[in-house]
Amino acid sequence: MQEVIKKRVKELFDNNTIVRAIGWENGEFFYDHTPAVFDSAADMDVFVYDNFCASNLSKYLINHCAPEGKTLVLLKPCDTYSFNQLLTEHRINKDNIYIIGIGCDGMVDIDKIRALGIKGITKITQNGDELVIDTMYGEKKCKKADVLLEKCLSCKGKKHMIYDELISENEDEMPQDASKRFDLVNELENMTSEERFAFWQNELSKCIRCNACRNICPACSCRKCVFDNSASGVASKANADSFEEKMFHIIRAFHVAGRCTDCGECTRVCPQGIPLHLLNRKFIKDINTLYGEYQAGETADQRGPLTDYTQQDVEPTFISDKEVK
Amino acid sequence: MQKIKLENINELLQSMAQIGKVYAPIEKAGQVNYYEWNKDAKLRLDVLNTVKSAKDVFFPQTEDLASFKTEGKEISIQAEKPLDEDFAVFGVRACDVKSFDILDKVFIEENTDEFYKARREHGVVISHACNEPEETCFCTTFGIDASAPKGDIETYTVGDTLYWLPVTDKGKEYSAKLGNILEEADESQVNKQKETIKAIMDKLPLKDVTTQAFGAGKTMEYFDRPEWKELSEACIGCGTCTYVCPTCQCYDIRDYDTGKSIERFRCWDSCMYSDFTMMAHGNPRKTQTERFRQRFMHKLVYFPDNNNGEFSCVGCGRCVAKCPISMNIVKVMKALGGK
Numbered sequence: 205m206q207e208v209i210k211k212r213v214k215e216l217f218d219n220n221t222i223v224r225a226i227g228w229e230n231g232e233f234f235y236d237h238t239p240a241v242f243d244s245a246a247d248m249d250v251f252v253y254d255n256f257c258a259s260n261l262s263k264y265l266i267n268h269c270a271p272e273g274k275t276l277v278l279l280k281p282c283d284t285y286s287f288n289q290l291l292t293e294h295r296i297n298k299d300n301i302y303i304i305g306i307g308c309d310g311m312v313d314i315d316k317i318r319a320l321g322i323k324g325i326t327k328i329t330q331n332g333d334e335l336v337i338d339t340m341y342g343e344k345k346c347k348k349a350d351v352l353l354e355k356c357l358s359c360k361g362k363k364h365m366i367y368d369e370l371i372s373e374n375e376d377e378m379p380q381d382a383s384k385r386f387d388l389v390n391e392l393e394n395m396t397s398e399e400r401f402a403f404w405q406n407e408l409s410k411c412i413r414c415n416a417c418r419n420i421c422p423a424c425s426c427r428k429c430v431f432d433n434s435a436s437g438v439a440s441k442a443n444a445d446s447f448e449e450k451m452f453h454i455i456r457a458f459h460v461a462g463r464c465t466d467c468g469e470c471t472r473v474c475p476q477g478i479p480l481h482l483l484n485r486k487f488i489k490d491i492n493t494l495y496g497e498y499q500a501g502e503t504a505d506q507r508g509p510l511t512d513y514t515q516q517d518v519e520p521t522f523i524s525d526k527e528v529k
Numbered sequence: 530m531q532k533i534k535l536e537n538i539n540e541l542l543q544s545m546a547q548i549g550k551v552y553a554p555i556e557k558a559g560q561v562n563y564y565e566w567n568k569d570a571k572l573r574l575d576v577l578n579t580v581k582s583a584k585d586v587f588f589p590q591t592e593d594l595a596s597f598k599t600e601g602k603e604i605s606i607q608a609e610k611p612l613d614e615d616f617a618v619f620g621v622r623a624c625d626v627k628s629f630d631i632l633d634k635v636f637i638e639e640n641t642d643e644f645y646k647a648r649r650e651h652g653v654v655i656s657h658a659c660n661e662p663e664e665t666c667f668c669t670t671f672g673i674d675a676s677a678p679k680g681d682i683e684t685y686t687v688g689d690t691l692y693w694l695p696v697t698d699k700g701k702e703y704s705a706k707l708g709n710i711l712e713e714a715d716e717s718q719v720n721k722q723k724e725t726i727k728a729i730m731d732k733l734p735l736k737d738v739t740t741q742a743f744g745a746g747k748t749m750e751y752f753d754r755p756e757w758k759e760l761s762e763a764c765i766g767c768g769t770c771t772y773v774c775p776t777c778q779c780y781d782i783r784d785y786d787t788g789k790s791i792e793r794f795r796c797w798d799s800c801m802y803s804d805f806t807m808m809a810h811g812n813p814r815k816t817q818t819e820r821f822r823q824r825f826m827h828k829l830v831y832f833p834d835n836n837n838g839e840f841s842c843v844g845c846g847r848c849v850a851k852c853p854i855s856m857n858i859v860k861v862m863k864a865l866g867g868k
């Protein structure tokens with residue numbers, strides 16, 4: 205697949221359809237690919253696409269769709285939801301962008317492999333649904349399904365929501381595990397409020413306030429975040445586990461409610477492994493209950509349930525009747 | 530040299546906790562960081578890199594400095610006092626041990642920071658050798674020997690046994706207080722282990738990363754290099770690399786209005802942030818490229834400029850493992866310095 209994509213992008217450079225392309229570049233190891241902007245066909249030699257291209261490239265378009273000429277972007281199925289959402293919010297201009305939708309059969313989480321106690325990893329080869337892992341301390345094996353990124357465990361399906369052309373072999377596949385998406389949210393809902401508080405306190409007190417979750421988030425596209433504004437009274441680089449962290453995360457979750465596509469990037473990048481997606485999924489679940497099934501980013505022209513008004517909207521007083529826990 | 534069976538390590542920690550607080554790599558909600566040990570804590574001596582480095586013990590991410598209260602027309606100021614009790618930090622890897630030397634240069638040698646200095650004086654550093662270095666480790670680049678980790682007391686795991694070697698006077702005094710929980714041991718096992726570790730270090734994928742091209746006096750050589758733009762292009766300007774780094778030392782001092790008082794605190798800051806060193810006219814580094822360049826120039830050029838050529842990176846590999854976009858000091862060194 206990597207070579208097919210590379211060849212096609214080079215063609216598009218050569219026939220002047222595009223002037224730059226956003227993809228992934230080979231890293232130091234086999235798993236640490238960096239998102240990259242390629243300026244010419246020759247640049248594409250270091251392009252890479254494999255099990256370790258988890259980063260969602262759609263947010264980079266905010267800065268890269270304005271310059272002269274068309275920018276090509278490679279989007280995996282889940283990334284296209286974020287792209288649509290950015291279009292809806294007028295943060296990017298489709299006229300300047302050329303999308304190749306690329307197939308994906310799940311991205312691997314190197315940290316999950318490390319958590320299995322596998323150290324000094326030097327190479328991974330995929331053999332069917334098994335990964336053969338070469339390490340400095342001998343060969344190890346594991347099932348790919350056991351080390352998929354959290355976000356891939358509740359894959360929304362392999363279909364691209366928007367594209368100019370497709371390079372995909374599994375467009376119609378539907379992952380089997382998608383139904384588990386709200387399992388953990390259910391578990392949290394079934395806890396007592398004390399238990400739930402303890403759960404979040406335990407998780408959020410690890411937060412180092414690095415802002416990686418916010419900065420990677422395609423829905424967090426404000427030019428200046430209130431938490432970066434020292435005049436706001438809430439700006440803080442301090443991680444005070446008493447209150448501060450919960451406030452930051454809850455405000456962020458509210459702000460992306462109805463706009464979060466559940467792309468899973470926040471959880472992926474958090475250096476402290478905080479399951480931030482559970483906050484967002486709680487909102488998604490509640491929105492589904494109160495307003496009917498809604499998936500942000502499914503199309504670019506839908507109106508978000510929280511930014512739209514219809515006569516059928518639930519009234520605040522009815523919310524309790526709807527039994528949102 | 531002394532030893533104790535690993536299965537009895539909780540008894541050792543119990544005795545240590547009687548001398549003073551013990552900070553150690555402890556797992557909480559799936560991640561390992563330095564927390565104060567207690568008997569319910571899940572010690573993870575096997576984990577090489579904690580998420581936050583051990584610097585958190587001496588230079589905590591946030592600390593209160595003073596509080597101000599007004600009552601009527603009176604303003605009272607309550608200043609925090611530097612720490613005044615002994616403690617130990619256990620399980621520190623060679624790279625993190627070295628990072629304390631680097632922080633000392635900033636917080637003790639130039640101007641003395643009383644809070645930091647008090648913690649350094651009261652803290653006993655108990656290191657732990659790395660049996661299975663990660664592929665992201667490149668401490669050898671900075672002349673650090675993971676098989677002999679330094680500190681006040683060195684410890685080694687060999688098989689089912691923890692070996693204990695007090696090195697400094699402080700370490701010896703501390704060990705003497707432990708009574709007879711440790712038994713005498715000879716060094717042969719540890720020496721063998723050291724050889725094994727050295728052989729692994731020679732095979733690490735990053736073993737050839739070199740600082741040769743960098744160092745004091747090279748500001749003009751690197752400042753305007755065109756590579757910075759490409760290297761920083763995907764950087765999202767989070768603070769992950771700075772906050773996990775054992776040698777990043779920048780901080781901010783802020784006042785927090787609690788409604789009843791003003792709390793003045795210090796917290797880590799990150800040169801990757803848009804409001805870093807914000808002044809009346811704005812941030813002197815207007816683009817992410819400039820901020821990104823600052824972090825690496827500081828480690829590879831500016832710090833050596835001011836500290837007899839010493840680099841302010843210890844090759845722990847945390848930024849290599851944790852950056853959301855997988856950009857890091859190794860890639861920067863290779864892109865700018867060749868190789």
Ligand code: SF4
Binds near residue numbers: 416477
């Ligand atoms: S990425 Fe994780 S550690 Fe960083 S601010 Fe977000 S929740 Fe906190």
Ligand code: SF4
Binds near residue numbers: 777842847848858
């Ligand atoms: S720059 Fe990276 S490798 Fe060097 S000490 Fe900091 S975190 Fe470790």
Ligand code: SF4
Binds near residue numbers: 578622624662674843
């Ligand atoms: S960088 Fe060196 S000292 Fe640090 S954890 Fe790795 S091997 Fe050990």
Ligand code: SF4
Binds near residue numbers: 851
């Ligand atoms: S280099 Fe990586 S960790 Fe550091 S600010 Fe940029 S994206 Fe964040």
